[in-house]
Amino acid sequence: MSSVTGVSLADKTPGPHGGAPLSGDGAGTGRLGDRLFGGAAKGAGLLVIALVTLVGVFLLWQAIPAIANDKVNFLTSREWSVNDSNNLRFGIVELLWTTVTVSAIAMLIAVPVGVAVALFITQYAPTWLSRPAASLIDLLAAVPSIVFGIWGLRTFGPVFEPVQNFLRDTIGWIPLFSDANISGGSTILFVGVVLAIMVLPIVTALSREVFAQTPITHREGALALGATKWEMIRVAVLPFGKPGVISAAMLGLGRALGETIAVTIILSTLPDGSKWTWSLLNGGETFASRIANNAAEFDTPQKAGAFIAAGLVLFILTFVVNAIARIVIDRRKAFTE
Numbered sequence: 001m002s003s004v005t006g007v008s009l010a011d012k013t014p015g016p017h018g019g020a021p022l023s024g025d026g027a028g029t030g031r032l033g034d035r036l037f038g039g040a041a042k043g044a045g046l047l048v049i050a051l052v053t054l055v056g057v058f059l060l061w062q063a064i065p066a067i068a069n070d071k072v073n074f075l076t077s078r079e080w081s082v083n084d085s086n087n088l089r090f091g092i093v094e095l096l097w098t099t100v101t102v103s104a105i106a107m108l109i110a111v112p113v114g115v116a117v118a119l120f121i122t123q124y125a126p127t128w129l130s131r132p133a134a135s136l137i138d139l140l141a142a143v144p145s146i147v148f149g150i151w152g153l154r155t156f157g158p159v160f161e162p163v164q165n166f167l168r169d170t171i172g173w174i175p176l177f178s179d180a181n182i183s184g185g186s187t188i189l190f191v192g193v194v195l196a197i198m199v200l201p202i203v204t205a206l207s208r209e210v211f212a213q214t215p216i217t218h219r220e221g222a223l224a225l226g227a228t229k230w231e232m233i234r235v236a237v238l239p240f241g242k243p244g245v246i247s248a249a250m251l252g253l254g255r256a257l258g259e260t261i262a263v264t265i266i267l268s269t270l271p272d273g274s275k276w277t278w279s280l281l282n283g284g285e286t287f288a289s290r291i292a293n294n295a296a297e298f299d300t301p302q303k304a305g306a307f308i309a310a311g312l313v314l315f316i317l318t319f320v321v322n323a324i325a326r327i328v329i330d331r332r333k334a335f336t337e
Helices: 032-068 093-124 127-141 145-171 188-212 216-224 229-258 261-266 287-293 301-336
Strands: none
Touching: 032 301, 093 127, 093 188, 093 229, 093 287, 093 301, 127 188, 145 188, 145 261, 188 229, 188 261, 216 229, 229 301, 261 287, 287 301
16 A cells, blocks of 8 residues: 555565565566567567568659659649550549548548447447457458458449439539449449448457456546446546547558458449549549559559559558557647556
């Protein structure tokens, strides 16, 4: 028990062999095992940094010559014509719109649902139900993306199509839901929904872990003050788990930004020269699906450089998202300490 001076009874009690109170056993003071583990951990960290740096350098090295020969504005043009190596014309604005939009839709659905499921599992569900439910959610993360793609195209697409028709017929006057003449469910909106299902296990699993670690003293303190179950969650569990939820959302966003196979299978590509529209009921391509759909065109360094330039933008976008998440988490950590 600690005293007002900060010195506890345990601090004054001799050790079991008559040694000094609270004397350590020598662990972490230079033993061979500690040195080997510390060296391995440091080497693994440096290896990851080196790999990320080399990937960035490779993308820059391959992309800069192609961007230098681009005949249109790389950041604002919708053209994509790389068949003539002497007249490269490629821009990424449409790819950027589709990639960011499907990812945003996925996160708008997955984060609230994932947090709600995590709260139910950790705060409301009985033990006999919470463990199987957590296992089932985790199993979703092990399903390959190609399975989600085929399931979305053949099974879930026809079910979701009436929803899209309803949105188009009722609020089609809003540009985001205007008719874009895309048949079936192969639209940006539907791909966003499928991606939400794909990232849901990531958000749920990480949120569940951090909610379960909420100190019991925080929860019991809130209940002792007369808070209801929901008020206890609002003042104790959610503030404690906020950094973890942000981390989970950023991990899910990274998965959504880079998803390739499911998007390639589901999303309808648009013909060259098609009219620009803001509609979510339209088709398109993401960075990853454009690269995957045209992998057979990597027959010259100039053509490959154009696609690598698109990959470089996706790399930077993912890096920026993770950096922002780290800043937000660090600020939250400083606030809670």
